[in-house]
Amino acid sequence: MILPIHPKQPQDRLIQRVVSELRGGAVIGYPTETIYGIGCDITNKKGIQRIHAIKQMGREKLLAFVCSDLSHISEYARVSDFAYRVMKHLVPGPYTFVLPASRAVPKILETRRKTVGIRVPEHPIPANVVRELGEPIVSTSAIPVGGDLPFNDAGEMDRHYGNQLDLIIDGGPCGLVPSTVLDLTGPEVIIVRQGKGPTEDLLV
Secondary structure: OOEEEEOOOOOOOHHHHHHHHHHHOEEEEEEEOOEEEEOEEEHHHHHHHHHHHHHHOOOOOOOOOOOOOOOHHHHHHOOOOHHHHHHHHOOOOOOEEEEEEEEOOOOOHHHOOOOEEOOOOOOHHHHHHHHOOOOOOEEOOOOOOOOOOOOOOOOHHHHHHHHOOOOEEEOOOOOOOOOEEEEEEOOOOOEEEEEOOOHHHHHH
C-alpha cells in the first residue's frame, strides 16, 4: 500500500497512521533526505528478521536506526564528549554514526563489535514519525539485492518489493546518494563511507 504524505509539511493524521502501523508490527518503506529506506519499530524482532530476509543480508550486516535528536541517541549509544561535539554540528543531516551500543539496543541489532549505526534525519517525514512513535525505527537502504543504485521513489519500491512491505510512504523522489557513515567509537573521526554529507571540515 502506498501512502502519499507531504514531504515538507507532513499531515499529522497521516503521521499518526504510520505510527499506528509501526506499533502493529509493520515493515515500511520511507523517504529520507538521502535515499529511500526500509524499516520497522526497533522493538519489532519479527520485523527486523523480515528486513534481513527482504534484503537477503546476514546478521553481521549492520542495520542502522533513526533517532529524533542527540538526547535520543544517548539512550541507545555510549556517547563520548568527542563524539557529542562532532554530532552536535552534523544533526539533523545526512550522516550515520557508528557508536558503542548501550544496553537499550536489542541484541539482534548489535554487531560483533557491540556497535550500532544511528541517524537523525533532516527529512520531516521520518523525523516526525520517530518523534510520535517515541522510539527509533530501523533503517536500511532500499537498494535491491544485486543492484548498485537505490530506488528513489515510492512507485519503484512498490513495483519491486510488492507484498514484502506493509506500507510505502510516498514523499516524492529522493536522491541516489546514501548517507555518509562516520565511526565515532575512537578518539578521531573515521570515514567508513563517503556519501551525501560533506566531511572536509571533520579531518582538519
